[in-house]
Amino acid sequence: MTTMVLPTENTSLISLLNATLMEDNPMMASDTAMHTFYKNYGRVHGYVSNVVCIFGVVSNILNVIVLTRRHMITPTNCILTALAIADFLTMLTYLVYATYFYIAKEPKWEVDHSQGWMYFILVHNHFIITCHNMAMWFTVSLAVFRYIFVCHHVIGNRLCSLNRAILTISIIVIATTFVCIPNYFLYKVVTLKEMGVNLSGYWIVDSDIVKEHNFFKVSIFWFFGVIMKVAPCILLTLLSSMIILTMHQASKRRVRLLQQTRSSDHDVNHEHNRTTWMLVSVVLFFVITEMPQGILAMVSGLNDHFFYEYYSNLGDVMDLLVLLNSAVNFVLYCIMSQQFRDTFKNLFVVNWPCRSKNYGKVNGHQNGVTHYKTVTTEVTML
Template sequence: MSAMFSEPNLTMAIFNTTWLSADSQTTENADTTMIDFQKNYGKVHGYISNIVCIFGVLSNILNVIVLTRRHMITPTNCILTALAIADFLTMLTYLVYATYFYIATEPKWEAHHSQGWMYFILVHNHFIITCHNMAMWFTVSLAVFRYIFVCHHVIGNRLCSLNRAILTITIIVIATIIVCIPNYFLYKVVPLRELGYNSSGYWIVDSVFVEEHDFYKVLIFWFFGVIMKVAPCILLTLLSSMIILTMHQASKRRVRLLQQTRSSDHDVNHEHNRTTWMLVSVVLFFVITEMPQGILAMISGLNDHFFEEIYSNLGDVLDLLVLLNSAVNFILYCIMSQQFRDTFKNLFVLHWMVQRQQYGKVNGHQNGISQYSTVVKTEVTML
């Protein structure tokens, strides 16, 4: 088989693809416990990841619907909308990937995969790396915007305007696509017969460019697998720490001035703090799910045996962490944002109740929610 299957650092940047090994295993020196774990978890990974992906796809659609209501359009929500779209696209293709390679078939060359499916995995890999990197930098921009608004409130409204948010999103999208171009030259699809196997299937191997330039794959691994994960996590941690410290100091000042503050101002400050805590939670959850993979990748780049024995066998688990990060935001919004909950309720729950009431009137009976009719119709119209 290709040297790709025996060399370390064969991670496709974001999502581990060590299943591309000819024998679908790590080297013979790998720890038996980790191999057994990888085998056992691999049997259920497709089902678990599908559940997470289905929930994430639906929840991110709801995120976009709620966050794009007219009264919800703000610079912060604009970035959150872009983040929801990136997460949606990440999980949409992974859903197809997991269904085929972990449920319908197996991630092994013996499954005789068709040429079309092998090209799909290449396109899926490039697409998901691009989308996930966009989501990562959307999260960083979200933290930067909130840091400026909380810690430099005087200039926050000017620097963190809606136009600047849209410009930031546009720059991230274009820059990410350009930066991810080097990934496109890593691999190619070949018939298994060219690799010495009597099979009609196809497989993925190093591209001719990689075979001629040994440093290229190592460079890509360090850039995407380590630098592009660890650096943003460190930046997000620092920004979150400064935001939390500033909020703590502001809270002390408000306590001292509480008796001189009007109740309405207190309510506004309370909702402002809840929004900030929600955004900090989004950022910190990203750090919690992304930092371990960056650290493990860094160690793997320095120690070949660690990659073979530990990192490669945790690939599916690391994938799942990324998927959880892409799916959890809807829950955080519902728990921590009163405005998001109210808008969601008005759009879906109360609107559904009005539709039921109108249906009941058509059929000549009341359904017990007439007292909500005027209020709900007004709220739905305002949205």
Template sequence: MSAMLSQANVTMAAILNSTVSDDLLTTASTPTPMEEFQKSYGKVHGYVSNIVCIFGVLSNILNVIVLTRRHMITPTNCILTALAIADFLTMLTYLVYATYFYIATEPKWEANHSQGWMYFILVHNHFIITCHNMAMWFTVSLAVFRYIFVCHHVIGNRLCSLQRAVLTITIIVIATIIVCIPNYFLYKVVKLTEIVPVNVTGYWIVDSDFVKAHDFYKVLIFWFFGVIMKVAPCILLTLLSSMIILTMHQASKRRVRLLQQTRSSDHDVNHEHNRTTWMLVSVVLFFVITEMPQGILAMISGLNDHFFQEIYSNLGDVLDLLVLLNSAVNFILYCIMSQQFRDTFKNLFVLNWMCQRQQYGKVNGHQNGITQYTTVKTEVTML
């Protein structure tokens, strides 16, 4: 179990554990199909992940701008804003990591990495694990808030207040930082001359002295972060989503029976409420789809070290890409499924830009003796 993965970020742990080991200089055997796949995809992973990260960084900035407008501030949008910030930070550091490790150089000890870059990789790994775990529990809290609001609507407005949303976010941030502290003792940066019996230069990352002295520590961290902290939230999110969908289905049936007695405005409000709920359920389910496979594969790896070496570690780049896609997709879901988000986005960026162009034309028109009239569309509150 010495090569067990200990982080949510698969790729770096697999790189560090597979390239700096007791058999570092042994003759390489014939590559397996999975190793061939990892080698082939590794050549393009940096470029693919950079495209996803650039889109994700920009889209999450837009998410924060739109969701923090005065008329958009609600308990749900407060959690979505925290989720966007966590996703933004995750993708920002991964962008630098992928550019250096997969484009500028290679994720191999032979590349003669500098001490500064190795410390950056180490800090990046801890930082991205912390941010991603925050995003995971923000998603769980989002599902809990929506479950209470949909399934227990009478007490939902009282329990899911803005103050409680802010308190929830604060608790998640503090608790995640504390829970992730054990990760910080896993690795250290050393000179290659200390671990490789050949004349080389550069630095690399290896297991810390504490890990070497306590064999159980790495296995414990792997099971906690690699399995429990992935599988348990995914199971919880699946159950909450199922109950929300079931409740909406039952409410839809009742609404159909009472449709003739329902006013049109009430119908429109219910329709927008349902679209919002489906959007949030989509955010949750997409998270489950991208995270659950990692938890299942990690669980199998915990029971079979050969499976980790042959399958799991070679899928590290792909699993990283799934995490990045999950961090970048929310903006698309908001635009597709939320009328209020689309309207606010258009008012902020499209219409304001058009108004500026019109105002510029108006000024020029006055200068040429021509009077032009413009209209300004203001933001509409849709609470």
């Protein structure tokens, strides 16, 4: 029987790799510990992922609102805003997918799925792959911008301008959409009767192009599942390492010159360092969630048994890791950026609901009165 095996190079629908494997597949051992884990976790995955998605959707909306305030508009924040939008779109469609496939229905071909829902699954799959790849390259561009400023400060302000940030975002959106086009020709929706099953309903199978040219699907698997995950992670790790090393060396120099440094300059440098550490945290969290998937995909491409036994059974977990990565940035901003916290409090907490119209940075409180000061909008500031 023809089975549905959706793209394994990204978060969407990866768990269906296991759910649609037929019992007559000799490589599929249904009584293994990994398969038992898959079935047990699958019962709660819909609820867990929904909680993460709802938090991520709301938090990324808040990210966009805060980062687009006039005093917050910088090249770095421009990229972070694009990243928040990509993460928001990724989690928005996954929320619908998880609700349907893990709560309302089951991710199995035997269930009577309608044609409309199957087409939604296809569109969702293509959409989420495109959005997540955009988020990946937004993260890479963020690391590149910060590397240039920290490690090449003399030319940093010129190279990392707001116009260049907008241009970078535009190039990533257009290039990613173009590169992801081959994914759109992988699958098609058919009736179960066309699959040789005497049941009503619809499912997703390989397209005619894939059936005629199997290398087409294999090449896409290696390109998106391995290269497009492992290569950016290696690049991000190298950039982060160089940034951390440069900051460590600068910190040593600053300690020696601290006696000669003005207090205000010290405060600005401290905030710049906090901003850099926050951006490095965003990058490294991305690497932690993406690199294991790339490594597992690479091994799976070389060993069919590993694919069926481990990779397919960990699909839901890998989905959850990517969802967590898409939702965690708001928490990192709040923990590590004073300016983000102050702007957020001014918008949503301070004097609510009659908050001040001044969206500047909170400077302090005196006699119950909140005081504000103008916020620096240099490229180094979040």
